Amino acid sequence: xxxxxxxxxxAVFAIAYPLLxxxxxxxxxxxxxxxxxxxxxxWNIVGGYAGQVSxxxxxxxxxxxxxxxxxYAKFGLSPLFGIPGGIVIAVGLAAIIGxxxxxxxxxxxxxxxxxxxxxxxLIVTNTDWLGAAxxxxxxxxxxxxxDLSFLSSLPYYYLFLFVLxxxxxxTWWMTNSRMGFYLRAIKDSERAARSLGAPASRTKLYAxxxxxxxTSVAGALYAMMFGFVDPESGLGILISVKILIMAxxxxxxxxxxxxxxxxILVPLEEISNSWxxxxxxxxxxxxxxxxxxxxxxxxxxxxxxxxxxxRKSKSDTESKSDTGAGHxx
Amino acid sequence: xxxxxxxxxxxxxxxGAVYALFSSGLTLxxxxxxxxxxxxxxxxxxxMYVAYVVYTLMGGGPILGAPLATLVxxxxxxxxxxxxxxxxxxxPMLAQILGTFGLALLLRYSVFWWFGANxxxxxxxxxxxxxxxxxxxxxxxxxxxxxxxxxxxxxxHLLLTRTSLGSKxxxxxxxxxxxxxxxxxxxxMQAIAWAIAAGAxxxxxxxxxxxxxxxxxxxxxxxxxxxxxxxxxxxxxxPGALVAGLLxxxxxxxxxxxxxxxxxxxxxxVLFLLFLSFRPQGLMGKM
Numbered sequence: 150x151x152x153x154x155x156x157x158x159x160a161v162f163a164i165a166y167p168l169l170x171x172x173x174x175x176x177x178x179x180x181x182x183x184x185x186x187x188x189x190x191x192w193n194i195v196g197g198y199a200g201q202v203s204x205x206x207x208x209x210x211x212x213x214x215x216x217x218x219x220x221y222a223k224f225g226l227s228p229l230f231g232i233p234g235g236i237v238i239a240v241g242l243a244a245i246i247g248x249x250x251x252x253x254x255x256x257x258x259x260x261x262x263x264x265x266x267x268x269x270x271l272i273v274t275n276t277d278w279l280g281a282a283x284x285x286x287x288x289x290x291x292x293x294x295x296d297l298s299f300l301s302s303l304p305y306y307y308l309f310l311f312v313l314x315x316x317x318x319x320t321w322w323m324t325n326s327r328m329g330f331y332l333r334a335i336k337d338s339e340r341a342a343r344s345l346g347a348p349a350s351r352t353k354l355y356a357x358x359x360x361x362x363x364t365s366v367a368g369a370l371y372a373m374m375f376g377f378v379d380p381e382s383g384l385g386i387l388i389s390v391k392i393l394i395m396a397x398x399x400x401x402x403x404x405x406x407x408x409x410x411x412x413i414l415v416p417l418e419e420i421s422n423s424w425x426x427x428x429x430x431x432x433x434x435x436x437x438x439x440x441x442x443x444x445x446x447x448x449x450x451x452x453x454x455x456x457x458x459x460r461k462s463k464s465d466t467e468s469k470s471d472t473g474a475g476h477x478x
Numbered sequence: 479x480x481x482x483x484x485x486x487x488x489x490x491x492x493x494g495a496v497y498a499l500f501s502s503g504l505t506l507x508x509x510x511x512x513x514x515x516x517x518x519x520x521x522x523x524x525x526m527y528v529a530y531v532v533y534t535l536m537g538g539g540p541i542l543g544a545p546l547a548t549l550v551x552x553x554x555x556x557x558x559x560x561x562x563x564x565x566x567x568x569x570p571m572l573a574q575i576l577g578t579f580g581l582a583l584l585l586r587y588s589v590f591w592w593f594g595a596n597x598x599x600x601x602x603x604x605x606x607x608x609x610x611x612x613x614x615x616x617x618x619x620x621x622x623x624x625x626x627x628x629x630x631x632x633x634x635h636l637l638l639t640r641t642s643l644g645s646k647x648x649x650x651x652x653x654x655x656x657x658x659x660x661x662x663x664x665x666x667m668q669a670i671a672w673a674i675a676a677g678a679x680x681x682x683x684x685x686x687x688x689x690x691x692x693x694x695x696x697x698x699x700x701x702x703x704x705x706x707x708x709x710x711x712x713x714x715x716x717p718g719a720l721v722a723g724l725l726x727x728x729x730x731x732x733x734x735x736x737x738x739x740x741x742x743x744x745x746x747x748v749l750f751l752l753f754l755s756f757r758p759q760g761l762m763g764k765m
Binding site for chain 2 (some may be wrong): 156200202204207248249250255256257258260261263264265267268271272275340386397401431432434437438439440441442443445446447449
């Protein structure tokens with residue numbers, strides 16, 4: 150019951166936010182929080198629930214971003230048409246990376262994802278058809294509403310909110326399906342899960358492909374809002390880092406963890422950028438690095454796991470939580 | 479075979495020896511503690527900057543810079559071991575990956591913040607001119623880097639296999655509890671392993687700083703190179719890292735020469751992915 154009250158409070162706040170705080174800066178901030186929350190929630194499916202830390206998730210983000218901008222720049226279509234194309238490419242790529250590496254221990258998967266992301270960035274940077282280092286641009290002046298090119302951040306805000314709700318619903322539905330039970334079993338002990346007949350590699354692969362598809366949607370939305378994509382903004386390793394750290398800060402493997410992480414870090418970055426200017430870019434990532442180290446060292450379950458821990462010890466059921474926070478000293 | 483090709487291969491071998499040196503650090507901590515240091519490449523980057531600072535502040539060349547970089551990085555390694563690694567070693571996989579990855583960001587962007595994103599470089603003749611042997615032209619700085627790296631990597635192998643310290647470290651890698659019963663402190667041995675691993679990156683960084691571009695993000699590329707080398711050579715195997723490092727150096731320079739400079743990283747990455755698919759135990763390892 151408590152849970153539903155909280156959920157409706159959050160929902161009402163999310164819907165009312167851009168009307169209550171209506172300056173362009175605040176609306177843009179809100180839209181960005183939701184956008185990163187979508188990407189981080191998508192990462193959460195494979196990084197949190199399946200326990201496979203992808204460090205190159207930007208490659209799927211880039212698939213979506215390039216597909217959206219490409220459908221306009223190359224075929225004169227609305228960027229919206231790029232979304233299904235981006236999803237197909239992202240899922241195919243996920244299968245190519247996932248089939249060999251998900252069989253191996255987790256470190257391999259993480260490193261392979263970095264290598265793939267860097268390879269893609271280098272290839273795209275040297276491909277003229279994809280705009281090389283300059284990138285691709287979207288419509289400068291919208292031809293009709295389907296170009297999704299708006300001056301105000303307000304339409305983006307509600308669009309992103311809609312997609313975020315869908316993403317969270319898919320995640321929730323997944324965790325309560327057979328696949329979710331498999332994933333939980335695999336994360337606890339892959340060997341035990343396998344011996345009981347859970348198809349470990351296949352389940353992890355499905356989670357990875359689902360995550361890739363949703364990340365590609367986030368990339369497409371990002372490109373539509375900013376109106377362009379280049380190798381740095383669409384395939385740079387720092388986007389991966391942001392996605393990963395938001396999910397980990399809020400709580401990897403918790404439904405609302407990525408949203409909490411995004412709601413903390415996006416304003417932090419925007420404010421530090423506007424205060425410190427260009428010099429702030431380096432500093433922001435110093436702080437990000439420090440935050441990741443501190444989470445890993447002291448609270449690997451993320452911030453939200455503090456609450457779940459407390460609730461658990463209150464109701465005095467189990468002392469060990471299933472989010473990995475039980476390992477924290 | 480044309481002279482140019484021989485020249486390219488020799489250049490690749492000299493650079494590959496440096497790859498082998500810093501990769502043997504990664505393979506040591508990986509084999510011993512089963513932890514992967516995602517900040518390994520950024521340790522090398524730090525070594526390069528130490529050498530650069532030594533040069534700009536004191537005008538010292540590699541004779542001063544290399545030992546200093548080794549010492550500084552060995553200290554960094556011990557600090558990182560006690561402050562971070564000991565805490566996350568027995569934690570979940572997520573914490574291990576995040577911990578060292580966060581460290582990588584912290585180092586990379588601290589340097590970025592302090593020195594800026596510009597490409598720095600050492601003066602071209604800091605070590606000496608260019609030698610000519612039988613039609614081959616070899617820069618002194620590359621020759622120095624390759625030879626020193628090769629000798630130190632071999633020395634590391636002897637240290638691990640022929641000395642009592644090496645035996646103690648292997649004992650800890652094999653079975654911590656048993657080692658403890660024999661009066662070996664796992665904590666001390668692991669801290670020493672981190673000092674050696676990070677010290678090797680410091681030396682490697684100082685050696686390549688003389689001819690490589692110096693930039694905060696160089697650690698990312700070098701980190702992947704180290705990872706590829708270790709995967710090819712097998713975990714915990716210094717001789718494996720040596721062979722794989724030399725091989726990667728040669729493959730990289732050959733593909734840079736034959737296909738084009740921008741594709742040399744791509745070739746190495748693709749090779750890595752193919753290896754993961756078909757022979758994840760590495761060239762010489764068993765699984």
